[in-house]
Amino acid sequence: MSDHDPHSESPSELIDPLRRRALGCIAGWAGAAVVWTVAGGVPRTLGATPTGTKAAASSGAFTFVQISDTHFGFHKDANPDVVGSYRRAVADIAALPQRPALIVHTGDLTHLSKPEEFGQARELLQELHVDRVHTVPGEHDTLDDGLTGYLNNFDHDGQKRAWYSFDQGGVHFIGLSNVLNFKLGTMTSLGDEQLAWLKKDLAGVSHSTPIVVLAHIPMWTVYAPWGWGTADAAQAMALFKPYGSVTVLNGHIHQVLQKVEGHVALHTARSLAYPLPTPGQEGIGEPGPLKVPADELGKRLGTRQLTVVRGRHELALIDTPLDRG
Amino acid sequence: MKALVLFTGMLLTGADAFGADPHVDIQKFAFVPKEITVAPGTAVTWTNLDETPHTLKASDGSFASKALDTSDTFQQTFSKEGDYTYFCTLHPFMTGTVHVRGGGGSAGGGQ
Numbered sequence: 011m012s013d014h015d016p017h018s019e020s021p022s023e024l025i026d027p028l029r030r031r032a033l034g035c036i037a038g039w040a041g042a043a044v045v046w047t048v049a050g051g052v053p054r055t056l057g058a059t060p061t062g063t064k065a066a067a068s069s070g071a072f073t074f075v076q077i078s079d080t081h082f083g084f085h086k087d088a089n090p091d092v093v094g095s096y097r098r099a100v101a102d103i104a105a106l107p108q109r110p111a112l113i114v115h116t117g118d119l120t121h122l123s124k125p126e127e128f129g130q131a132r133e134l135l136q137e138l139h140v141d142r143v144h145t146v147p148g149e150h151d152t153l154d155d156g157l158t159g160y161l162n163n164f165d166h167d168g169q170k171r172a173w174y175s176f177d178q179g180g181v182h183f184i185g186l187s188n189v190l191n192f193k194l195g196t197m198t199s200l201g202d203e204q205l206a207w208l209k210k211d212l213a214g215v216s217h218s219t220p221i222v223v224l225a226h227i228p229m230w231t232v233y234a235p236w237g238w239g240t241a242d243a244a245q246a247m248a249l250f251k252p253y254g255s256v257t258v259l260n261g262h263i264h265q266v267l268q269k270v271e272g273h274v275a276l277h278t279a280r281s282l283a284y285p286l287p288t289p290g291q292e293g294i295g296e297p298g299p300l301k302v303p304a305d306e307l308g309k310r311l312g313t314r315q316l317t318v319v320r321g322r323h324e325l326a327l328i329d330t331p332l333d334r335g
Numbered sequence: 336m337k338a339l340v341l342f343t344g345m346l347l348t349g350a351d352a353f354g355a356d357p358h359v360d361i362q363k364f365a366f367v368p369k370e371i372t373v374a375p376g377t378a379v380t381w382t383n384l385d386e387t388p389h390t391l392k393a394s395d396g397s398f399a400s401k402a403l404d405t406s407d408t409f410q411q412t413f414s415k416e417g418d419y420t421y422f423c424t425l426h427p428f429m430t431g432t433v434h435v436r437g438g439g440g441s442a443g444g445g446q
Contacts, residue, residue, distance in 0.1 A: 086405070087386070122388055122402060122404060123402070150388070150425075153388060153390075153425075154401050192422075192427045193427060194394045194420070194422040195422065195428060195430060196427055198427075234428075235428055236426075236428065237426055237427060237428050295363055296363045297426075298363065298364060298387050299386050299387065
């Protein structure tokens, strides 16, 4: 079983989601009663030239990268050049000692859901030299017309819905949408239809298969007064409970936080656009873009590398800011 | 009631004595003022002063805005009496209420 997609693709197919189903054949790790641990969320400073770091896992590792909250179209004081920040991340990813098997983007690709922003997002994601980029929508990708604009550009399985699953590197990946069901005074939710789909999807996945879940808004309540949580996340967690290793990757709050619930590890990621305050940060009062000194911005933005090492039963996370000096 | 309208109008615009052009700012993830009282037939204008887009949606579905980027405005005319609670669909902890009251009736809110 290969750790990587055995097929190479031309750049024009970088985010062609229709090929994904073909990867089902490499799902699952043969035989092993895998008990995984997640070591991580630990920010680590890499050298100016990030070679030979601990991320350079031994052969047999399956590596992928999470980016999030690029907010293409944002051009205000908190970061007048989000494309420049994104391209620094592209360079960092290209310089990784091991080429990631795929990249996931956990939402808010665009800032205002404009057609030209989605077009720009598609073009910019092509600059990531990986076989595939998987996305989930953020609420900034659903302005005015719900998921229409997003799905016109990022319908991963042609089902006209924002949730899907796929298998790669022995991992069952699940992309969820928790950015549509906002109701007055409450946190967002996944909704019954999506939860029913999730239950059905998991029915075909063995409990020893590691699960990676992608969703934009945190799947745990980080800070309810700012809506930083998912109201019906507990129902999803109940479905994940029988699994030995579940890693939930979120965005939305533009900072690295983590929580572990049993075998479920939940992690939020840095943005590539602008920082947000810490939950309920004193003296701030609202979760708006933080204006930080120019030389600090790059320390607050960044990428995340995730490495799965067969035999070590470990999935390691390395959060890397754009500025590491 | 007139006094309440007067008060609200002055609070919001500092200009029109009868609150004929009531205005709500969207600022620091809040509707300011959170509650406003107007007479039937009044148009209320919202302006987003944040760097983050916001929306308005009535909890009874009677009105909704497009996403408002910085400096964008939204106007809604309220023809019938009632209490119209609304929220931002992106940040549902942001809520506000428009009280629409006819002349001479008892008024709630307005503060």
